[in-house]
Amino acid sequence: MPILCSMIRVTDPAPDRYVPEIGFFLDRLMLIFAGALLAAVPLNHFSGNTFFVYYNLVIAGMILSIFMLRRSLSILLQIVLLLCAGYAHVIPSMAYSGLIGTGFIMMATLQVLAIVFLRTRTAIILGSSAVAVTAGFAAMVGFGVITYAPPVLARMNSGQEWIIRTISVAAYLLLATTTVQYLRSRMFQAIDRLQVINAELTAMKDHAEHLAYYDELTGLPNRHSFHQHVERRIAAGCGPAALLLLDLRRFRLINSIYGGEHGDQILITIARVLQEHRPAGLYLARMSGDEFAGWFEYEEPQQLFDALLEFRHIGRAALAEVHPHYDLSYCAAYSLFPEHGGDYGQCFMNTGIAMRQAKLHGSSSVLAYTPDMGDHVHAENLLEAELKQAVRDENFTLVYQPKIDIHTRQVLGVEALARWNSPRLGDIPPARFIPALTHSSLIEGFTLQILQQAARDLGKLQGKFGPSITIAVNISPAVALSPEFPQQCCAILQQYRIDPAAIILEITEDILITELETARTAVARFRSLGIRVSLDDFGTGYAGLSYLRNIPFHELKIDRSFVQDIAENPRSLHLFRIICEMAELFGFSVIAEGVETEAQHAALRESSCRIAQGFYYARPENL
Template identity: 35%
Template sequence: SQSVIVIPPSVLERQTDFFQWIIHAFALSGFSVIAITLIGRMRSHLLNSNKDLVVQNQKITQIAFFDAVTGLANKSRFVMSIQEEIDTGVCSQGLIVILEIRKYRLTKVLYGSEVAEAQLKAMALMLQKYVGEGFIARIDGGEFAVWNPHGTAERLTSFFTENRTAARDMLESNAPGLPIEIDKAVARYPEDGSTVEECLLNAELALHDSFQSTRGIRWFTPRMKESLLYTEAVEQNIKQALLNDEFTFVLQPQFELSSRKVVGAEVLCRWSNADLGIVNPGDFIPALTRKALITRFTLESVRSVLKKIDRIDTRFGSDITVSFNVSPAALLSEGFLRSSLDIIREASVDPERIIFEITEDLFIEELAVVETLICDLSLRGIQTSLDDFGTGYSSLSYIGTLPISEIKADKSFVSNIAHDSKSLGLFRSMCSIADAFGHKFVAEGVENAAQLSAIQSTSCNIVQGYLFGRPEPI
C-alpha cells in the first residue's frame, strides 16, 4: 500500500521554503503527500513574504544610501552615483562643491539636536531650491556636497553672489533663532583628482585649509596637500626633536630710545632637523600644541635659557629682563606656574627679571581663570607682556584691570608707520592707551630709520628689530 504523509498548515506557514523541499522530495520517492487546504495558503504566504522582502530591501537601501534627517543622498550614494555617470560617459568633467554650516557641532552641543537638525533641514531645502541642476548630498555633520557637471568658476562665483541674500533669508526663516553662516570649498574633476572620491577629499581639504582665511569660495590647490604632508612630517618628528635637544635659542635685544641701552631681550626658538631642514616657529609651535607637548617645550625653554644667565648678564648686563613666549595652552596647563617658579628659583634668578609674553588669544578662554593666573604671576614677581597687541581680542577692560607690565605692538602696525598716516595715528593711539594705564610700550619689527623716526614722534620708548639688533645665539 502507498504511504501517506499529512502535514499541518501551521507547520508549512512557519517553514515554507524548507517544507516545500521536503514535500517535493517525498513526492519523488513515491509518497502521496496530503496538505490540507495548503495550496492557496502557501501561495498567499509566498506573496506576502515577497512583499515583506521588497519593503525590507527598500528600508535597507534608505538607511544605506540616504540621510535620515534631510532625506538627501549620503556620501556613499553621492560618490557611487557620480562615479557611475563618469564611467558610463554621461559626463566627463564637473565641480564638487562642499558647503559646511559653520560651527554646526558647537551648535548641536550648546543648543541640542533639535536646533541642529532644523539647521540641516533648512540647508537641504535651500540647496534643493537654488542649486538647480546637479546632485546634492549630506556627507557628514554640517557638510553638504553638490555635484555640478556643467559648472565653471565664474558661474559658481556668480551664483553664490546673486543668491547669497535670498539663501540666507530662507535658511534663517526655516531655522529661526540662530544665524546660519556657510563655508564653501570646491575641487574640479578631473583636474583635482582622478576619481570622485579623491576630488571630494581634496574639496574637504580646501574647506579646512588653515592658510585660507577667506570667507568666500576656497578652491583646492596642490599646495594644500603639500602643506598637509609637511605638517604631518613636522608632527612625526617633533617629539624626537625634544628628546634630542634639537631646539636652540637666540636672544633679540630691546633698546630704550632715551638711553640707547639694552633693557631687555626676547627669547626666540630655532629648530633645524636633519630631514626637514630649518622649520619655522609658525609650523612647529602649533605642532607642539596639537601633540600636547607645548607645556614641556616651554618649561624646557625657560630651563635651557636660564642655565646660561651668566652669559646673558655678561653680554647685556645683569639688570635686563628676559622675555619668553608662553602659549595659552601652556599657561593654562596644570602645574605650569609652579614648575616655572621652581626653574627660576633653581637658576637663582630674580623673578622680576622674567617676562611671560602672552597673546590676546588667551582672553578667549574663561576670563576668570585667566585673571587668576595673571594675578598669581604678578604676586610671585613674574611680569606679563601682552604680545601682538591689536591683532586679536583687544579689550580695554582687561588692559586696565589686570596687572600687565607691558604692551607690545605687532610688527604689522610698525611696517607702514613711516608712510601711512592712518597707521601712525593708530600706533600713537596704542601708545596713549599704554601710557594711560601705566604700561611699558614696545614696538616690534623696527627695521629702518624711517620707521624709527615715526616712532620717535610718539611716546613709545622701547624698540625691538633688525635696525637695533638681530637675534643672536646665547
C-alpha cells in the first residue's frame, strides 16, 4: 500500500464536498446489493447448496440494516460497513468456488466503490485489502491449506494462477485509482470553474440590482429607489410629509471647466456630508446630475420646521467642504403631502415648480411651494420655448451705447446691447431674457449671433464715429471659458476682415469663480489673438486683488452701484477714486457705467477716470 500511495499523486479534494449526492447514491447501491443477494437465494437453493442460501440471507439482512440506519451513520462508516458486508460474501465465495465464483466481481465492485467515494489514501488502504485477500488465498492454495473439489480444480485453481490473479488485483487497484483520481480532479476543476463563473454571475447580478436602486457615484438611493420608497410610504398610509429637492448652482459651469472627474469628486463630497448630517427620518437620494431629493415624515409642524432648518445648515456645511474658489451655492424647495399633492407624481412636480422659483431668486434658502407658482413656471417655459425659436431664427437685434471721453465728449467706442421683440410675447427686456439664456444651453449660439452681427455693423460704426472706434460685446463666462470660442471669434474676424484690436469682450466677474490659473489662461488666449478683454460689473462679486494682479485684463468697467451717489456721498467718491488709482497701478483702463446726471459727470471729472457711459451722455440707439 505505501508503494501504491507513492506511485499516485494523492492531491484530490475531499469527496465529502458532495455528501448529499454520495448518500443518495449509497442508498440505491445498498438496495441493489441486498436485492442481488436475495435474488441469489433461490438459485443457491435450487443447486442444493443450503449454506449459501442462509448465508446470503444474513448478508442481505446486514446491508438492509445499514440502509435502515443510514440517517445516523456517516458516509465513511456506511461505506466501511458496506465493504465489510461485501467481503463477507467475497471470502466464502472465493473459498468455495475459487477463481470461477462471483467473489472477484464483487471485490472489483467494492474496490471501485471505495476509490470513487473515499479519499485516495483511505481508498488505497481499503482497496489493498482485496490484494491481501487474494495473496492469502494464493499462499493457502499453494501450500495446500485450501483444496478444491475436482470440478473447481479443473478451472485452473492452482497456486500460480492465484499469484497471477493477486498481481492483477494490485494492477487493477493502481489503474482504477489513477484513472478515478484523474477523472475526479478534472471533474472538480470543472466544478470549481463553474462555481467561479457562478460567483461572478451572482456578483454581476447583485451589482446590477444595486445599480437599479442606488447611485453608482455617491452610493445614495437613486431616482427609481426614491420613487418606490415614497410610493410605498404613501400606500402604507403615512402621515404628513415633505418632498424636498436640492440643486447646486454653477455646478455645470465648474463641471465644464474642470471636467467630469473633478465634478464627480464635488458630488461625492456633498453627498457624504448630506448623508452624515441629515436630519433623523430624512430619506435622502440623488436624482440626477447635481440634484438631490429627500422625503421627510413628521407629526407636528415644528418637526418639519426644525428639519428644514437643519437641511439648510447641512446644505451650507456640504458646500463648505468644497474648495472655496468654486463659489458653489444651492437652491432648495419642498412641497407638502397631502396638502400639495396626493401622490408622488403631483408632489414631485410641485416641488420642481418651487425649485424653478428658487433658482430665479438665487438664494440659499428652502422655498416652499405655493399654488400660484404654476403660473410663473408656465411663463418661464413659454419664454424658454420662444427663446429657442428666436436663436434658431436669429430674431435678436443690436443697439449701441457710446463710451465717451468725459473731458472731450468724444466717442471712443460703443457697447453692443441685445434687444428682442418676440412675435408672441412682445418686447422682452434684457433683464428677463439674458438670465434665461445664460442658464440654458442657448447662450453659446446666442453669443455667436451677437458677435457676428456686431462684426457686420463695425464698418458702419467706424464710418459714423471714426476709424478708431471699438465695439464691446458682452460674453457669458461659460462661453468665454469654452475651448472652442477663441477660434470661433477668429473665424468671424477673418470673415469680415476685422482688426482684432477693434473688438472688446466684456466678461462679468462670474469668470472669477474659477481658479486663478484657469481664468488667467482663458484671458491670455484672447490676448494672444489680439482681442481685448474687459472685466464687466467690477465690484459686484468675486474680483480680488490677486485676480487683478495676475489676470491680464485690458480694462475695468466699474459697476453703476459705485457711481450712483458719488455726487452726494464723499465716502463713495473717495472709494471710486481708490478703485481708479488701483486700476491704473495694474495698467487697466477704467470705464464708469451708469452715469445719468450732471452732478455724477462733474464728480467723475475730479477722479482719474477718463471714460464713461450712461444715459447722461447717450442712450442706446439703433445703427
